[in-house]
Amino acid sequence: MLKSNKLSNKNFLSSLDISTEEFFYILDLAKKLKNKELYIDLTNKVLGLIFNKSSTRTRVSFQVAMSRLGGTTIDLNPTTSQIGRGEPIKDTARVLSRYCDVIAIRTFNHSDLEEYSKWSSKPVINALTDLEHPCQALADFLTIKEEFLDFKNVVLTFIGDGNNVANSLILCGALFGVEVRIACPKGYEPNSSVIKKALEIYQDKNLLKITNDPYSAVKGANVLYTDVWSSMGEENVKENKDKNFIGFTIDRNLVNKANKDAIILHCLPAYRSKEITDEVINSSKSRIFDQAENRMHAQQALLACLLS
């Protein structure tokens, strides 16, 4: 167990910016904060939020998390700040880090996030890029741990597009030694450098499986997870993707092929009858809204660690 909240890395750009030990520590802290067994004081600390894409959960959970810790947030709407005008990241980052204590950024290119972190003197958090969604994965693994108590023998099957959410699940799976199966149509496989990094970490390389067959991927799975087929910024390919993803809907039939104790996760927002049915979202196996709540608890713990 860690001796203090302090993380070895300044930033949280990727799930791999924290070690397995630090990850367990954050989950433990999140659970204590959730159970109100602990109070952390971040009075006078300010979190700057930059959303170059829409957000409900990430925005609100960060705002409430910060407020619960006694701090404040500033939502730097790109359209009403100079960010949307194209001010260079290196200038925005240097200025904002003189005002804010930590900055969370949602943007398209992961390299833009890295550019922010290069020029910011304060910690930078990935609030979603096209490559990763590590804050989501923190909440996901908190939800899985609440259900199964530990990660031993957990099989996590993700069915859908192998992009940001799937990439972060793979990296976290590698850190915890959790079996992760990704079922996606041909051509929608997860990022190859993410797969490579994960395989370097996994002691048992067979624990990561990429397949184009959702039915074989759910056999014996304890967690069924999905995400929208077309991510933000992919509106122009939506029609094509909807066709290519036929057969990849989490519906009653697919759920019945998983383990009896299987739970259902979705990062939300969801398109009903596309990646998941309304029936499954509302079923007794769904932990989707606990998962959404856990965003706030996990991020409180993350902020406490980054600001300590």
Ligand code: CP
């Ligand atoms: N899951 C998630 O990040 O949701 P938002 O896009 O609403 O933030």
Ligand code: NVA
């Ligand atoms: N893959 C989705 C996740 C939304 C939380 C997207 O990037 O839009």
